[in-house]
Amino acid sequence: MKKNIGHYIMAIGAHLWEKGGFWNKSERYEDLTAMGKLGYKMFCIGMNLMGVTLDDIQYIKYFG
Numbered sequence: 001m002k003k004n005i006g007h008y009i010m011a012i013g014a015h016l017w018e019k020g021g022f023w024n025k026s027e028r029y030e031d032l033t034a035m036g037k038l039g040y041k042m043f044c045i046g047m048n049l050m051g052v053t054l055d056d057i058q059y060i061k062y063f064g
Contacts, residue, residue: 003050010046013039 020036032040 006046006049006051008046009049010043013042013044013046015039017043 016035016039017032018039020033020039021031022036022039029037029040
């Protein structure tokens with residue numbers, strides 16, 4: 001149940017992060033709009049609820 005809730009929070013956060021400046025030349029967190037910052041934080045909270053670690057992300061990046 002916790003993973004499902006985390007998945008939905010992460011998906012909503014990713015959408016807000018994208019609309020808040022992720023694809024527009026914002027290379028730093030400070031360059032995002034308020035919506036982008038909220039989306040980033042929601043994305044991170046969702047990942048924590050799902051149990052995703054930094055090692056998992058690096059594994060996906062290099063071998064996925």
